[in-house]
Amino acid sequence: MPRLSIAGWFRDDRLRRLFGNAGILLGGKTVNAVAGLAGLAIAARALGLEAFGILILIHTFTQTIGEIAKFQSWQAVLRYGTPALTEGRVSDFQRLLRFTALLDGWSALAGTILSVLVAWALGPYFDWPPELMPAALVYVTSVLFMVQATPTGVLRLIDRFDILSVQSTLGAIIRMVGGGIAWAMGGGIVAFLVAWYIATAWAGIYLIAKGWSELRKRGLLDGYSWRGDGQPVTRGFDGVWSFVWSTNLSATLELAYTHIGTLAVGWMLGPREAALFRIARQLGEALAKPAKLLIPAIYPELARMTAAGEHKEMRALIERSALLAGAGAMLALVVCWLIGEIGLRLIVGEEFVAAYPVMMWLVAAAVVGIWSFPLEPVMVSAGEAHKALMVRAWTTAVYIPVLLAAIHWFGLIGAGWARMFSAVLVLVAFLVPVVRWFRRRLAENEGA
Template sequence: MTDLIGLTPRAARRHASTPASGPPRASLRERWQRSTLIRPRLVSLAHLMSGSLGAAVLMMATLAIATRALGTQAFGTFVIVLTISRTCERLVRFESWQPLIRFVAAEEESASPERLASLYAYSLLLDIASALGAALLAVIVALEAGPLLGLDGDARFLVAIYALAIAGNLRGMASAALRLAGRFRVLAYVQLAAVLLRLTLACLLYALGRGITEFVVAWTVSQLFDSLLFNALGLRTLKQTGIPSPWRADKRHLPSKFPGFLRFAISTNLSSGLRTLTHEMDTLLVSTLAGPAAAGLYYLSRRIAKVVQTAGDLLQTIIYPDLARLWNQSSRKGVRRLVTMLQLALGGIGLVALALCWLMGRPLLEFVFGDAFSGSFALLLAQLVAIMLMLHAAPARSALLAMNRPSFVLACSVLATFAFFITATLLVPRYGAIGANFAHIVFGLMLVLAFDIALHGRLAASRRPEPVGASTKEPLP
């Protein structure tokens, strides 16, 4: 009490109410600096977004050259060639990095380097088989269904050229190696090399007055270069972490060594394939119902909006390994916190993109791509609304996969895909290409509701004890 002598009554009361001991409350900046859960992931997301933004700017420049060099009709044909190949690739290709990350995360503390190399080799073999199958399927579809999809005459054989890029696109093993090692800067900026090559080739072809065949060749060469560079960096990362090359690993009895891996890969592949139906085959649907020129406008709106959607894909790149580890550590609170914070961040990105498009979208489209492509403005606005919904669903989808719920994710994707095609089939003949954008909104809304309800219900039902010292006690930034 003697310490209060000489103080005013108000000051004395304030002094008495202050705890006699204990550390002062950390400031917001200090809590952000100490964050080990949220801050590193947002920093990694910033790196990936910066690299993707640079690649997106270069991609827009490349598309602008292609639209001016080819015109609306030829550009629409060019789009159909690329879309047939990419649709077949994504329908057949295994998303092998997802099961690979989950199995490596479960075994990395106890398994030998040789066993991990065999696990990576398992993923690599799946990648090779699916890439070759996708290339063959693309050629068959072009030859048999080309006229129905808008490809007539010699244009069908352009798919055979781009199929070479599909056959060489092996990314699952390298992608998992880079993600698990935290090489997000590499993932962010490696794509710039291939995009720069594509832009250089497009500028050269435009100056020489070349046509659609040469543009398909340019896209093929740049895609093969990207795949080779990506795999070289992935193999170097494995070597630096002490894991032998998967090419020389023991490949005998892989299904029995890693039970459940193939089933997980098939489930994620089916789920990804269903997403492909709405993200690639939608262009073919528009071409069939509204013609190649409308498909070109629709494709342009989808490619521009994909710049924003990339944030959700990059987010899965960053948080999926951490969510798998958090769930294996029984950290329910950590999973919920990470998902919620990143949903808020992605929501902000989507709102900013929608506002910028509303204010400046039409004049920018006319300036960059030409007056003939200004019709993409309304399509782009509708697509950005759908993208906002998909961005919200992305973290919950990653969390459900980390919880070993690929079958549920697949079932939700099946239902949403049915809803998409029913909506698109009804609306495209009546409203044109924008009907497919409205169908994307229906698709995204269904996934948001299903994934959020399932995720929070699963977290609430789980009664796993939190480990002592888990990251869930970390203060939020």
């Protein structure tokens, strides 16, 4: 570690920009977290534990299919778009946008079809009532509005984190307001599904519109044509197909640590336990959210530093940011320990207090994950997305059977124990190759 004071660290322009962009996102995410919790609290109190669990399972299922279907093309926008714009190759940048936008469009369509087919087949196994299936099958088509990777990458590339901040709040606010209206009118699950569908669609359309609007303002769409310039869309972007497949599969594997946990609990223990697990995860993530916002903010910085070959500076950035984020996460853990049970009682009601023990384990796992937040972005930005994928693959292969066994043997608390185990495993699994990569690059720099 460089021997500088904490105050000295913030003389580093990159670290200040990283935390500045994360701070912009924090403004939106704070509102998002409050509105998200309020929306869940409204639904929980209006529907009760059992019906709320069914709503959560339908929503989580839809999110899972959306994440599986979409490519993480925003990472390709950053990885290949950064040098293209830096070098003034606007036509190449437009070709990249055409490629990633087509990926988004086709994956959105495929995801929508897949979501309907899988929901129709598996809905009964999640205890979705037969009379609710038509509404559930309509709701899962909201996958169409969840595939927004290209505009997300564009806005991160041009440092318009303020727009991303606004967009992140829209869905939560509409879900909260719509849920409040549904509750006031005595609506059931179907009314909440309508409100949540509108929230997803509105937020998705807004992001797409703002992303293309910002490109137009900067003249980056001048001469743009969907039919292209006669060149293959991947020309000049060596390894882009391998890159997008690796990042997509890596993100899909990461679902094991988010939505799959809720679905596994619902499948094995029923909607009531799924509701408790989802509430525990939501409250735990809300407390740890400020530090996790550094993840999207660090990608543009790492892309620039990798392109410039600034490996020593990159190592200093990830060390300092990890220490600062980890300290903030530890504070969140203490807050959760002190007021978590009271918060559950006040926010969602007495019957949800049973979620407190598993919530503490989920928050602790999130803290471990925050300490390791820069590691995977380093590997992806360095063009070693395939290695990051391999790490995700084998750690997930270990985690899934541990999760299922823990739920089977220990019930709901077992899901929390399994998540903590996986967090430590992932930390070690990413740390080892990243340390080796830095040693190689720094040795090459010294020998040059």
